[in-house]
Amino acid sequence: MAELSALFHGFAVALSPLNVALMFLGILLGVVIGVLPGLGGANGIAILLPLTFSMPPTSAIIMLSCIYWGALFGGAITSVLFNIPGEPWSVATTFDGYPMAQQGRAGEALTGAFTSSFIGALFAVIIFTFLAPLVAGFALQFGPPEFFSVYLLTFCSFVGLGRGSPFKIVAAMMIGFALAAVGIDTVTGQLRLTFGFAEMMRGFDFLVAVIGLFGIGEILQSMEEGLAFQGKSAKINPRVVLETWAKLPRYWASSFRACLIGCAMGIVPGGATPASFMSYGVAKRVSRDGNKFGAGQLEGVVAPETAAHAAGTSALLPMLTLGVPGSPTAAVLLGGLLIWGLQPGPLLFVEQKDFVWGLIASMYLGNIAGLIVVLTCVPFFAAILRVPFSIIAPIIIVICSIGAYTVHNAMMDIWLMLLFGVVGYTFKKLDYPLAPLVLALVLGDRAEDSFRQSMLMSQGDVRIFFSNVLVGGITTLALVLLLWPLLVRVLPRTRQPQPG
């Protein structure tokens, strides 16, 4: 086992006192970055990157990748506590995490989220250790039609998913697509839907929309409901961690599926966001308690978190082996590699053994360090909910505003955030789901690009989406999922009809 001896050598590199200290520092910074909406892993790492130029490359990447793990862990915290996703891939975590917090089970939700993040990451790192060269080849199979089919699958698995009317889901999704179209169009290079305003040129950033829709919208609603967070009764009990761990093995099947979905999406690289949504959707369909999803099921937190972290971790693989980042954060890390004088690509594993295996070893260690840090803090995080609303609400609004401003350093984004807050409140009152809008805003742009690139490649022939087994399979699966609710109604029922 050449890999194992290389890995142990890597542990030796990563376990130097300096590197361990940097690891914990990175995790702490990352958690803070993940908690603050708007700052985000990509921005955080970009800001800290120049600080690392005087370090040896291995130490630098260990610290920066630990910031990345920390941000992945931290994104779940605000999703669960305040229904404000700190990162795009935490949106699906709010579906069940926030209802759990409202029922006083915030500690359980957080423990579930952190533990499943860890399991997802561990699974991905093991894949990373042993299958790196093989897996890298898989990513090369993906051209524009394949990417489009993956996005289509994400959208379709969503339409039949929600508890509300599918038409409301489609309507919300279409608004998301329209918002995603604002700004420069990659394919024609023209500005679209900016109405001549320079401020509109950068388009609508996902983070600004999410901070407004979820954060401000939630606060508006809480104000209407008598200025109280319903999670006040949150238990502060350190044993909650152990109690939750006892429950988790029950969801092994969901976990395992989420690991697979996450790894595939991370390597492709479709990214952690589609992975988390897709995993939530699949878990809801397949699970015995599927109809209870959205009302505070622990499994509904486990599925997206496992997938997001597995994807986030495996996103580093195409970055190292192909030089293509699987996520915005990975893109910044990639810049770092080049500046440290390391050339990502097939030869990195051959020429820079110390660096690569040090990094892989730090993935194991960094995630263990991360789990320890965040689990110790669970009771404190949960305790935040006991602070009276009249104190915490202004703080949230301030943090949201700073977050929205940080995204592009633009005042305009704070006004947009407030506007999105009103939209979010209206959506909730009219019982329109917010998640499809967010999903379309995040992926709409990329889906459109890959569709039009495919059309250019095939000279306008849609059969390109069925031109080989891979793309054809994914497209067919997407269409089946889209029409699933119809099929269930039309076909003779083989299963017991669901109540209601």
Add this chain to the structure above:
Amino acid sequence: MSSFGHARRALLLAAAALVGLPTAALGWEPTKPVEFVVPAGTGGGADQMSRLVQGIVQKHNLMKQPLIVVNKSGGAGAEGFLHIKEAKNDPHKIIITLSNLFTTPLATGVPFNWKDLTPVAMLALDQFVLWVNAESPYKSAKDYISAVKAAGPNKFKMGGTGSKQEDQIITVALEKATGTKFTYIPFKGGGTVAVQLVGKHIDSSVNNPIEGVAHWRGGKLRPLCVFDSERMAYKDKIAGDMAWHDIPSCKEAGVPVDYVMLRGIFTSPGVSRDAVDYYLGVFKKVRETPEWKKFMTDGAYNTTFMSGAEFVKWLEQAEATHRTLMQEAGFLAKK
């Protein structure tokens, strides 16, 4: 306050006289953090270069105030350029440019021009190389072009970064020069384009050296020619026994197309000569550091440095070239 300032200045002058520094160095210095705008997203070529500069300035203590990199990529970079244009007389803002300095206003009609900014210096020029998959049968630019010609229009797929920007301009110039027609497929980033070529989803690309080098060394891509009138200067072996210098120029390969991309520094309009000289001094020092030299070698950059009237003349010429190329390609924004 002002008398105190005078006193301090006098003191500094005295100190300068003591250590024998030229007094011109004291003309202007930043008094607050300097914003370094990148009119492109994180992770791209301009972003990498600016973050490297930020790191070098910090490591070698070249500026008394911190340099803060800010990405303003909206509207193909127009957001960043407008930000500098609107910051009149503010010497605490500088911007790094890529070809979108010329292409964005021409293609989108967004109202700005390089003349709205104050030019500081040309840092380097980025090269473009014609790449094909290493498993393809084309050994030279001539082979490839004749295959494209033989296949007929729109049969070969050229991938590139963005639309109506440098990669597509080169593609159109290539088509004009050789009487061929490609299907141009725009992607968001250069790294993606290179991987799409490795995965054989496209037939060729015009990636920058730094975007293609890893795959070249890994035996996945083959460089055919560099879009310049002469070969690249770097003679160190990169891939097997090949160096950048061994790649023929497109001109000698019978494809008379040359194009280089500006990596230059500008500041806001109306900034004093003293401030421009200050930044010029900083960047001259940056260019002397080993980190910068290594970065130039890795990316096979053309390290031409220009400032002042020479730089302005170069800019005027480059703008005219872009206008001609884009007009011929039909890329100009409709007014």
